[in-house]
Amino acid sequence: MFAIADANNFYASCERVFQPKLEGKPIVVLSNNDGCVIARSAEAKLLQVAMGAPYFKIEQYCKQEGIAVFSSNFSLYGDLSQRVMQIISGYAQRSEIYSIDEIFLDLSGMPWDLTTYCQGICSTVKQWTGIPISIGIAPTKTLAKLANRLVKKGLSAHGAVLDWRTLDAPDEALATIALDDIWGISRRWSEKLKALDIHNALALKKTEPKRMRQYFGVVMERIVFELRGASCIPLEAMPPAKKQIMTSRSFGEKLTEFADLRAAVTYFAARAGEKCRRQKLAAQALTVFIQTSPFDSQHPQYGNSATTEFELPTHDSAILIQAAHQGLERIFRQGYSYQRAGILLPDLLPAGVAQMSLFDTGEPSARSEQLMATLDNINRLHGKKSIQYASEILSNRWHMRQQFKSQSYTTNWRELLTITI
DNA sequence: TCTGGGGTCCTAGGACCC
DNA sequence: TCTGGGGTCCTAGGACCC
Numbered sequence: 001m002f003a004i005a006d007a008n009n010f011y012a013s014c015e016r017v018f019q020p021k022l023e024g025k026p027i028v029v030l031s032n033n034d035g036c037v038i039a040r041s042a043e044a045k046l047l048q049v050a051m052g053a054p055y056f057k058i059e060q061y062c063k064q065e066g067i068a069v070f071s072s073n074f075s076l077y078g079d080l081s082q083r084v085m086q087i088i089s090g091y092a093q094r095s096e097i098y099s100i101d102e103i104f105l106d107l108s109g110m111p112w113d114l115t116t117y118c119q120g121i122c123s124t125v126k127q128w129t130g131i132p133i134s135i136g137i138a139p140t141k142t143l144a145k146l147a148n149r150l151v152k153k154g155l156s157a158h159g160a161v162l163d164w165r166t167l168d169a170p171d172e173a174l175a176t177i178a179l180d181d182i183w184g185i186s187r188r189w190s191e192k193l194k195a196l197d198i199h200n201a202l203a204l205k206k207t208e209p210k211r212m213r214q215y216f217g218v219v220m221e222r223i224v225f226e227l228r229g230a231s232c233i234p235l236e237a238m239p240p241a242k243k244q245i246m247t248s249r250s251f252g253e254k255l256t257e258f259a260d261l262r263a264a265v266t267y268f269a270a271r272a273g274e275k276c277r278r279q280k281l282a283a284q285a286l287t288v289f290i291q292t293s294p295f296d297s298q299h300p301q302y303g304n305s306a307t308t309e310f311e312l313p314t315h316d317s318a319i320l321i322q323a324a325h326q327g328l329e330r331i332f333r334q335g336y337s338y339q340r341a342g343i344l345l346p347d348l349l350p351a352g353v354a355q356m357s358l359f360d361t362g363e364p365s366a367r368s369e370q371l372m373a374t375l376d377n378i379n380r381l382h383g384k385k386s387i388q389y390a391s392e393i394l395s396n397r398w399h400m401r402q403q404f405k406s407q408s409y410t411t412n413w414r415e416l417l418t419i420t421i
Numbered sequence: 422t423c424t425g426g427g428g429t430c431c432t433a434g435g436a437c438c439c
Numbered sequence: 440t441c442t443g444g445g446g447t448c449c450t451a452g453g454a455c456c457c
Contacts, residue, residue: 030425031424031425031426032425032426033423033424033425034423035423035424035425036423036424036425038425038426052424052425053424054423054424055423055424056422056423056424057423057424059423072425098456098457099456099457100457101457102457183455183456184454184455184456185455186454186455186456188453188454188455189454189455216454217431217432217454218430218431218432219430219431219454219455242428243428243429244428244429245427245428246426246427246428247426247427248425248426248427249425249426250424250425250426253422293424294424295423295424340425342426401423
């Protein structure tokens with residue numbers, strides 16, 4: 001038996017925890033650079049604010065309807081997510097954190113009533129963190145996700161929890177579920193399914209799995225089996241090591257100067273190095289990429305990338321930064337307005353298991369390890385950006401617009417919530 | 422003026438191994 | 440007429456997730 005616990009409108013709920021006056025009020029959260037809508041409270045959904053809507057197109061509407069607008073605050077969301085996950089994972093022997101606001105639980109073999117048990121999880125999480133969650137329970141992950149979806153639509157007889165097995169007419173419920181509401185099916189596949197005269201989850205369940213495999217591949221075949229109640233997608237209690245790490249951003253304003261881009265990619269390379277070290281991985285190569293805005297039809301477009309391979313796998317920020325600079329020099333062209341850049345570390349290995357080169361003594365890498373550990377410690381103890389590479393801060397013109405950002409209430413001593421009486 | 426930032430898996434084809 | 444059998448690795452493209 002699987003359960004999926006999922007926070008309701010997670011980013012909007014995080015903002016509401018620290019501004020309870022927004023209870024019952026519409027909230028939207030914007031992407032980096034305040035570009036487009038990436039989260040909406042239930043009230044904002046009722047006001048027909050679309051997911052992904054560019055903010056500049058709905059700004060007036062938000063003001064008119066009194067919608068509270070926030071820039072994304074990932075240090076807040078990440079921290080609250082950790083707290084929620086820690087609480088929920090205590091309720092099962094095995095669990096899998098699936099995304100920032102979702103966690104699967106293995107509820108196999110539990111002798112008590114699972115609906116009551118999960119209702120207890122919901123109320124504890126709400127009481128301890130202020131975040132509302134919903135839980136779907138079923139014999140497969142795909143059905144658990146659907147049960148969760150029915151909860152969100154208000155179709156559960158048990159509040160925030162629904163056990164698929166307690167449905168009186170599960171097939172009738174499936175018949176009401178649109179294809180692209182199924183986990184793993186998006187617009188293209190649902191269109192292709194409709195062309196085959198398959199129009200809802202029940203119809204898909206009744207297809208022949210082998211035939212679906214011929215049309216779509218093994219992924220769709222598994223979905224059909226899962227809809228039938230045969231589990232094909234196991235719980236992954238141990239998250240597999242990352243295969244690649246990316247750090248990229250759109251800029252607050254278009255950049256034309258090499259020096260501004262160089263500061264940006266330096267920052268990205270340093271962040272990618274931090275991620276790499278935290279996950280105990282090392283990069284065999286680094287790709288730097290830059291591009292102009294695909295929405296800008298007035299100016300000439302250009303995008304390019306350059307990859308540098310390392311002699312030895314590394315997670316030393318200085319080496320990553322140097323490679324990023326060299327790559328940028330190769331691809332930078334004068335005369336374009338750049339909108340976005342980033343760093344990709346494409347082929348990661350576990351740190352410390354690398355093949356040494358014939359003449360390597362190991363000593364420089366020991367010094368590098370020490371230096372990186374010290375750097376990470378300083379930034380952990382004294383806050384992000386306490387110590388940075390000089391070339392990161394030679395320009396800040398690329399910095400994101402974040403006009404509506406709330407405080408980092410839980411991760412920064414200088415931004416604690418203050419209450420005036 | 423203004424449109425996010427991360428990731429994964431599968432498949433097919435080509436090149437190569439013994 | 441007849442033309443082995445079993446693999447791996449890499450890449451690009453296409454799909455999906457949050």
